[in-house]
Amino acid sequence: DTGVSQDPRHKITKRGQNVTFRCDPISEHNRLYWYRQTLGQGPEFLTYFQNEAQLEKSRLLSDRFSAERPKGSFSTLEIQRTEQGDSAMYLCASSASGGTNTEAFFGQGTRLTVV
Amino acid sequence: RKEVEQDPGPFNVPEGATVAFNCTYSNSASQSFFWYRQDCRKEPKLLMSVYSSGNEDGRFTAQLNRASQYISLLIRDSKLSDSATYLCVVRIASGGSYIPTFGRGTSLIVHP
Numbered sequence: 001d002t003g004v005s006q007d008p009r010h011k012i013t014k015r016g017q018n019v020t021f022r023c024d025p026i027s028e029h030n031r032l033y034w035y036r037q038t039l040g041q042g043p044e045f046l047t048y049f050q051n052e053a054q055l056e057k058s059r060l061l062s063d064r065f066s067a068e069r070p071k072g073s074f075s076t077l078e079i080q081r082t083e084q085g086d087s088a089m090y091l092c093a094s095s096a097s098g099g100t101n102t103e104a105f106f107g108q109g110t111r112l113t114v115v
Numbered sequence: 116r117k118e119v120e121q122d123p124g125p126f127n128v129p130e131g132a133t134v135a136f137n138c139t140y141s142n143s144a145s146q147s148f149f150w151y152r153q154d155c156r157k158e159p160k161l162l163m164s165v166y167s168s169g170n171e172d173g174r175f176t177a178q179l180n181r182a183s184q185y186i187s188l189l190i191r192d193s194k195l196s197d198s199a200t201y202l203c204v205v206r207i208a209s210g211g212s213y214i215p216t217f218g219r220g221t222s223l224i225v226h227p
Contacts, residue, residue, distance in 0.1 A: 039122070042202050042217035043159065056212050068144065091158060093215070101147045104204075104215050106158035 002026060004107035012113045013082055020078045021110045025094030030073050033104060035091040036060070036069055043091055049075060050097075068095050082114045116141055121218035123187050128225055131181055132193045136221045139185045139202030146213055147206040150188050152199045153220065159202055162188075193225045 005024040006012035013019050025032050030051050045111050046065065048056040051072040064082075069075040079086055093104040128134050135217045140148075148165035163170065165177040165186050176189040186203055200220040206213035 035141045035217075040219070042121075042219040045214050045216060048212055048214055051213070056135075056209050056214060101164060102166070103149070106160070108158050 004092055004094050005103050006090075006096035006110050008110055009108060010111050010113075012115060015084060015114055016081055018078065018080045019082060019112065020076055021090055021092075021112075023092030023094075023107060025073070025075070025092070026096075026105055027073075029094035029096050029105075030072065031095045031102075031104075032069055033093045034075070034077050035093065035097075037089045037091055037109070038087075046077070048088075048106070052064065071099045079112075082112075084114045087114045089113055117218075118142060118207055119203055119217050119218040121203050122220050123219055123221060125222035125224050128193055128223070130195060130225055130227055132225075133189065133191045134193060134223065135187055135189045136201055136203075136223075137185055137187050138218050138221075139183075139206045140203075140207075141184070142186060142205075142207050142208070143181075145184075145207050146204045146216055148177075148186050149204040149215070150175075150177060150186075151202040151204055151217075153202055154199050159217075162201070189225075191221075195225050195227065198225045216218055 022033040032049040035044045036107040089109045091109045093106045095104040150162040151159040152162045153159040169178045178187045205216040207216045
């Protein structure tokens with residue numbers, strides 16, 4: 001499967017615990033995005049990488065959230081001291097370089113439930 | 116005001132109907148426009164890009180009006196399988212990057 005892969009698909013955690021999600025983009029894509037989606041809403045942008053550089057972070061991204069893409073390939077998103085409001089679907093997308101009209105391909109997401 | 120706005124619907128239409136969705140965006144410097152489709156509990160997938168001159172793909176027609184800052188999607192001869200959420204996406208300038216920014220989606224239900 002050469003699409004965007006996310007792991008795990010589901011995560012249930014207790015409030016206050018830390019969680020880490022992984023995203024493997026399509027191999028030749030140098031752009032990588034993280035989004036969060038709650039029921040009835042569209043995906044909300046969290047952060048963007050071009051290769052290993054984190055170029056943009058949303059104001060939504062509190063200090064408890066951190067993302068890395070150490071070698072410009074896979075990326076991780078960590079949430080520290082989870083809160084119930086963090087419960088959502090976390091989506092990763094990747095796209096190729098070559099202008100602004102390139103399609104972003106999404107992974108199937110990681111559904112986080114904080115109890 | 117949200118950067119990309121859509122009527123959430125739902126739009127409830129019979130098979131064979133024609134239905135149109137609009138989406139407005141607030142940043143006049145936006146580049147690149149898309150419609151994505153999202154099925155229940157699935158990831159969004161590209162339906163079509165939207166070009167300045169308008170474009171058509173089978174039963175689907177997309178239009179862009181830069182002066183009024185809106186995008187439209189027209190679906191002709193609706194099928195049951197068209198039932199989904201349709202997400203408007205605009206690449207909006209943020210720093211030196213153009214970030215795909217989503218509307219909240221418009222829900223379409225096509226019934227027999």
